[in-house]
Amino acid sequence: MVNRFHISRIKNLSYRLIQGRCILCQSPSRRDIDLCSPCESELPWLTTCCNCCALPLPAKSRQNRCGRCLRKAPDFHQCIAALRYDFPVDRLIAGFKHQKKLHYGAVLSKLWLGRCADQLGPLPDALIPVPIHWRRRLQRGFNQSIVLANDLGNALNIPVYHAVKHPRATHSQQGLNAAARRKNLHHAFAFLPSADVKNKHLAVIDDVVTTTATANTMAAILARNGAARVDIWCLARTP
Ligand SMILES: [Zn+2]
Ligand SMILES: [Zn+2]
Secondary structure, three states: OOOHHHHHHHHHHHHHHHOOEOOOOOOEOOOOOOOOHHHHHOOOEOOOEOOOOOOEOOOOOOOOOOHHHHHOOOOOOEEEEEEEOOOOHHHHHHHHHHOOOHHHHHHHHHHHHHHHHHHOOOOOOEEEEOOOOHHHHHHHOOOHHHHHHHHHHHHHOOOEOOOEEOOOOOOOOOOOOHHHHHHHHOOOOEEOOOOOOOOOEEEEEEEEEOOOHHHHHHHHHHHHOOOOEEEEEEEEEOO
16 A cells, blocks of 8 residues: 555655755755755764763863763663754754655765764664654654664664554653653653563664653663663754
């Protein structure tokens, strides 16, 4: 059955066959990615950041961990992000998620690979996309984390496991403070007993990491079910 998601993918393919235009300035990209070199070099790349949760740190910071990770280590081993969640990355991620511009997602996952592939060390045994509630997936037509996980999994030859589901609808996390987000996420995720994560090294895939509440919840669930190590891979980290 061809659903709305497949139609978007087909549209995305015909777009590739017709032209490679930069998704930011619309000039011909002349590369195998729909982003021209000048626009790519001006993106808000994540440079100095916490080596645990990837929180952006001041350029001259002498600490390599943020205050929060120094006080208490998170439930995940390490968060790896390519970009700061700033203009125009916020616009690209919104277009990908809310306007179903799947070619934006393809550009973002390629950028992630170009930037982060050599920081990865030992590759994980599986990628775990952050689930979204079925009602939101129905509205959106797809789960952006699954699209990203499939792109990264194909490129790195790592299987994608759907190990966690989202049984309860949560209100949008946008605009909530850390305490409210934690409350919102309480019991919102459930482990799928059919998934075999015992003694596995896993990477949870998300588009944006903001307060790390979702990342911590996912990592804690996977660790409780036997995972040996859980990393977080995200496109962008909020400052
Ligand atoms: Zn451009
Ligand atoms: Zn940190």
